[in-house]
Amino acid sequence: xxxxxxxxxxxxxxxxxxxxxxxxxxxxxxxxxxxxxxxxxxxxxxxxxxxxxxxxxxxxxxxxxxxxxxxxxxxxxxxxxxxxxxxxxxxxxxxxxxxxxxxxxxxxxxxxxxxxxxxxxxxxxxxxxxxxxxxxxxxxxxxxxxxxxxxxxxxxxxxxxxxxxxxxxxxxxxxxxxxxxxxxxxxxxxxxxxxxxxxxxxxxxxxxxxxxxxxxxxxxxxxxxxxxxxxxxxxxxxxxxxxxxxxxxxxxxxxxxxxxxxxxxxxxxxxxxxxxxxxxxxxxxxxxxxxxxxxxxxxxxxxxxxxxxxxxxxxxxxxxxxxxxxxxxxxxxxxxxxxxxxxxxxxxxxxxxxxxxxxxxxxxxxxxxxxxxxxxxxxxxxxxxxxxxxxxxxxxxxxxxxxxxxxxxxxxxxxxxxxxxxxxxxxxxxxxxxxxxxxxxxxxxxxxxxxxxxxxxxxxxxxxxxxxxxxxxxxxxxxxxxxxxxxx
Numbered sequence: 364x365x366x367x368x369x370x371x372x373x374x375x376x377x378x379x380x381x382x383x384x385x386x387x388x389x390x391x392x393x394x395x396x397x398x399x400x401x402x403x404x405x406x407x408x409x410x411x412x413x414x415x416x417x418x419x420x421x422x423x424x425x426x427x428x429x430x431x432x433x434x435x436x437x438x439x440x441x442x443x444x445x446x447x448x449x450x451x452x453x454x455x456x457x458x459x460x461x462x463x464x465x466x467x468x469x470x471x472x473x474x475x476x477x478x479x480x481x482x483x484x485x486x487x488x489x490x491x492x493x494x495x496x497x498x499x500x501x502x503x504x505x506x507x508x509x510x511x512x513x514x515x516x517x518x519x520x521x522x523x524x525x526x527x528x529x530x531x532x533x534x535x536x537x538x539x540x541x542x543x544x545x546x547x548x549x550x551x552x553x554x555x556x557x558x559x560x561x562x563x564x565x566x567x568x569x570x571x572x573x574x575x576x577x578x579x580x581x582x583x584x585x586x587x588x589x590x591x592x593x594x595x596x597x598x599x600x601x602x603x604x605x606x607x608x609x610x611x612x613x614x615x616x617x618x619x620x621x622x623x624x625x626x627x628x629x630x631x632x633x634x635x636x637x638x639x640x641x642x643x644x645x646x647x648x649x650x651x652x653x654x655x656x657x658x659x660x661x662x663x664x665x666x667x668x669x670x671x672x673x674x675x676x677x678x679x680x681x682x683x684x685x686x687x688x689x690x691x692x693x694x695x696x697x698x699x700x701x702x703x704x705x706x707x708x709x710x711x712x713x714x715x716x717x718x719x720x721x722x723x724x725x726x727x728x729x730x731x732x733x734x735x736x737x738x739x740x741x742x743x744x745x746x747x748x749x750x751x752x753x754x755x756x757x758x759x760x761x762x763x764x765x766x767x768x769x770x771x772x773x774x775x776x777x778x779x780x781x782x783x784x785x786x787x788x789x790x791x792x793x794x795x796x797x798x799x800x801x802x803x804x805x806x807x808x809x810x811x812x813x814x815x816x817x818x819x820x821x822x823x824x825x826x827x828x829x830x831x832x833x834x835x836x837x838x839x840x841x842x843x844x845x846x847x848x849x850x851x
Contacts, residue, residue: 388414390483394511403471413461415488417487432481467537513633575607575615613681643683645691658717669697791820
């Protein structure tokens with residue numbers, strides 16, 4: 364099946380990914396607060412040039428175009444609305460290089476909770492528009508320090524003529540994506556602190572930090588951590604960059620925080636991003652000084668057992684850990700494996716690493732008993748991985764006998780422990796006898812997201828290859844919407 368459109372909606376709170384027919388587009392947004400006009404949301408749209416249809420104009424050149432509609436709702440009320448077209452450059456022909464085309468917009472909104480509906484379509488293509496909705500929360504207090512969203516930027520220039528790209532005397536060109544490929548070695552960003560004068564007094568001093576944090580462990584990567592002093596003002600802008608050439612593949616947060624002179628946290632914001640850097644592997648030389656004598660790994664002298672135990676940590680490990688398991692583990696000697704295993708658990712609990720391993724091992728035994736399939740142990744299945752990474756779900760809704768649907772489960776977590784709340788995971792299986800449930804959709808950061816997940820579950824009853832169809836047929840006995848909206 365051809366996968367032809369990929370639309371990414373990203374904020375500091377959540378990430379969603381979807382697929383439609385031909386067009387490829389990427390949209391992100393950031394929240395700011397103007398001292399003059401108040402809060403506003405800034406949207407950034409990038410359309411992959413070769414993915415749209417081009418038509419010949421009267422002048423003999425070719426041009427593509429998309430139509431974008433953005434609606435902001437507060438409850439049942441529409442509080443802001445925009446409809447506009449984004450045009451490509453005019454081309455002599457469409458056989459050569461076709462550049463992406465971009466759009467940046469701003470919308471004033473008061474503090475509050477909104478649903479942002481985003482609709483995009485290729486004007487020259489006979490296709491259904493793509494529609495999605497994302498929650499937006501705006502909260503900039505008037506009497507204490509706060510922080511804007513974090514805007515990733517690809518480059519900047521000193522402003523000559525102020526325009527929509529202008530902030531603090533510079534024109535900022537957005538980096539629309541949250542994915543940094545191997546070819547991109549700089550992470551540049553911009554954000555703003557507000558009301559520092561109210562918090563610290565006129566001319567008051569404070570400290571701000573920015574750093575990269577592991578998504579899996581929430582630990583700060585010291586080599587990507589910076590601390591600076593600041594002096595209070597109405598708007599305190601920050602534009603910085605980090606060299607990520609040696610940052611391994613994986614999931615991360617970029618964190619910016621404001622602290623007072625006592626080093627107490629005042630406000631913080633963070634942005635999820637992913638890095639692909641396949642040539643960076645785990646450096647086993649860093650383990651050389653780690654002593655294992657007298658530790659719990661000292662008794663792990665069977666190399667096959669260590670192989671198995673290290674495989675068990677893959678659901679909670681980083682991408683570097685998974686690279687070590689896939690590429691480096693078989694060439695490591697027993698001592699290196701012991702050091703690696705001890706180092707991993709000291710990273711989880713430096714005081715009681717053995718207790719951390721023992722607790723986790725009990726969870727592995729549990730998922731291996733419940734979720735194993737004829738071909739895989741439970742820890743290596745989707746349900747086992749989610750259980751080990753996030754713990755047991757607060758609510759599991761099971762539906763194995765709906766007439767039109769494959770067997771499925773919807774897991775709901777009230778909290779994932781990293782600030783995410785009310786997140787859900789949808790698993791389904793074609794054959795319940797195998798017990799092999801696959802993750803088809805989640806609204807959690809860093810997990811697979813598929814707006815057609817209902818179609819996947821119900822495709823046993825209709826043709827799933829019609830990519831324009833994202834609504835499953837109305838079937839007797841269907842509970843999928845009820846379980847998604849109100850798990851039980």
